[in-house]
Amino acid sequence: MKYLFLLLTVFLTTRLAAQTEAPILISATDSPLTTPGFPALKDSLEKALGHKDPIAAAGILSRMGETCYHLGYYPQALDYHLQAGKLYREARQWIPLAQNLNNIGTLYYYSRQPAEARSYYDEALSLFTRAGNFSGMAQTLGRIGHLSEKRHEYDSAAYYQHKALSLFARSASQDGIAKIYENLGSIHEDLEQYDSAYHYFSKALELNLLQHNRLATIEIYNNLGDILRKTSRFAESIPYTRSALALALETREEYQLSSAYRDLSKAYNLLGRNDSAFHYGELSRESLLNIYSRESGKQLSIIKAMYDTGKKDMEIAGLRNARNTAISLVIGALLLALLGILVISRQRLRIRNAALLRMQEQQQFQTRTELLQVQEESLKQELEVRSKVLGTHTLHIIQKNQLLEEIQGKIVDMVNDDRRDQKKQLKQLQQLIHQNFNHDQHWDEFRNIFGQIHESFFDKLKSYCSGLTANDLRLIALLKMNLSSADIAVLLGISQDSLRVVRYRLRKKLQLKQGESLTTFIQSV
Template identity: 25%
Template structure:
């Protein structure tokens, strides 16, 4: 890793302070960040990896995404490819939060894109880096971004456009970045933002404005005890003195103070930068002996720096090997779990199939049993219906026999009466005396007496037509005995002439009696008397 790359790494960490630093609740991530700020990258990587393993075990998608993001920050300085891989994995994990926690997913996506933009910028993929930072700006503009990600995107765009010599665009985004940092009062970002704006003002020969911006940066760096920002502010003030006041002694004071502060920093980029400022000053003063000494000192620092860098790279490789071994073991465990899961799945499937077959057989047999029971019940109902039908037929047969017996009794009685009458007439004729005619007349008259005959008629009529009279009397209380006789003769379906002969009255009298009966029965002219009587 050369000096420019290390400086780029520093600026990323510096600009990512709040957005990527101070993880909210995860202690392992907090410890890892603290170690990373102190340039203890190996220790930081271990903390971040432990946080990742813990989140993976607990299936905590948010912490897994955070851990992958910090692994990317920790790794990209030594390996852009690995940093990019961790960043894209983190981006994938944040995407899973879209349904459950869309706000966290959106913020995480923006942070990942900004990290990827920085990696692309290191790889000099400026168009891709610009596109990503613009995407971050598009997502966060108009929102209350308290983490500083939007300001970082503005600052990245300003730096990227500065590389492309687009001063207007660069100035525009640096101003937006400063405004965003001032709005959210992000003290960690403001010193560097003021230095950048001071550089722009210095290029425009705005002496007072550039000085005020550098002074603001210095005051904020002092108040926050940000040693790195203090070194950069002192170098900026020294260059300002050389540019506008030509005060080499004052500039040297600033550079020497910056050098003393940078010697205490673990990141030697700042010491190299402060020595370079002194070298440039001594060249202006034509103090070439001191220039040579400073250059030797700078070379020694670079040698130590590269030695430390190589050692750090070796440690990173060692950590990566350990991580790879853990990944391999985890992969083996994962495969074993997959085999176990597949075996359990097959066993579960087999049990499920057996259960389905058993259930199907059970319900099939149950259905057959239910059908058999239903068939047996239907047969029993059919048998019961046949028994009832048989009983009804027997009852009807008995009624028919009873009816025929009644008719037979009536006919027998009529024949007996007729025979008795004929025998009596025969006996009278044999005597042939004077009283014969009178006796015949008496007998005939006696047979015209209907009371006894009607009693017998009613008896046999009721035996055949049960409750006929009672039904009429209940429904029509005003009906007379003569009316009942007419009804009985109508029931026998006799003609008016036959009824007149039986009742020993004229046919006209029968018609009159029928008319009166219709009125008592409340029948209209359209109603048929015979049909009505037959229906009773």
């Protein structure tokens, strides 16, 4: 159950990133909560095509692409946007075409094809520039800047964001200016320039409050809370996060609500108030489950609409076949020679329909496969990030303990000196350093991250022996990481002789036979 919830969290976190991460995404007003139902859009598309209104059809196709984008169907969303772009281009509707190109670029960005995304952004920028549309130019520059930020090209990212800011100022778009301030804050946050990040986020908050943009205000409150937590001002972060929570409850923004609950859980955990941290963590989990349930319903609706469309096409083909058959029967009495031709024609039509059905099934299978690949890649990236964090914490502890060991040795030499006036203070300092070997906050962080990477490892281990102490579990975790005895001794702040004694006692607790390797046993759990 824990592993299932982790998968759900990663999947919905990815969806949340798609809703809030990129600058001025597919539509500033549409979201999964406000986008019309997919079946209704299908019906509207058929009417527009029936009335031979390509511009209206292109707009509906674009909306269908947005719906699929919000639900994570990137290949299907790309198909709809490409169809819309073709209609806009034929009708010479340059501004809608440029907006649609931006949407396609965003889809390529989330499909991890930055070069393709940049080419579509550049074409959109060219169209907006030729039309003299400052707002469109600014939006596109903001997207290019965001793309540069995610590629860690921070100088380019800041350059494009400032260009977008000047263009938004010329078009007097306060919402656009606020979004660029938020993007600049994100850049400085990535660079760990937290004072500058706080400054830009605060300016974005001021503008969003004036514009009554509640969704953007929620995001800024969360960003400010993040900055304060990263600068160890945990208590100061809570009012911002609570403001975000209140707005999310008021606007029923489930994604933002889950994020606010999660941030409150982090803050209270950092403050040592674990009861409150657990409470808000559970609320975040319930919110994620609600989102998953709602998203599943929307996905089923889209699948049903696609199925109904295919079924309707087959019924139309069947009616046509029946009509052809009736005509052939009437004519067959007079022209028996044509019967063979009609039979062959019918067989060809059946084969063509079967081939079309197989093609549709292959496309659906490919779509599902691509979605699974995206989800698998997200899980791999999450595991890689946590593994790197675990290695970083381990290296930090080793370096810190080695430094303390060196300092302790020097102090011992000084204590052995005849200068009696310093002995008392040096002995106290020596005792303090020795205590610090086993009381480091990084051990708690190490165990939390280790438990996330090696799920249920400790539970399986306790099935062999329920009397393991915290020190036993700490030693077992280091052995699981294949660290050398020298590194383990440094991490635990003990000598290698003491380590051999500790390992012997652990073997007895685990009831290992003589000659059986302790490390091999732990690796097999």
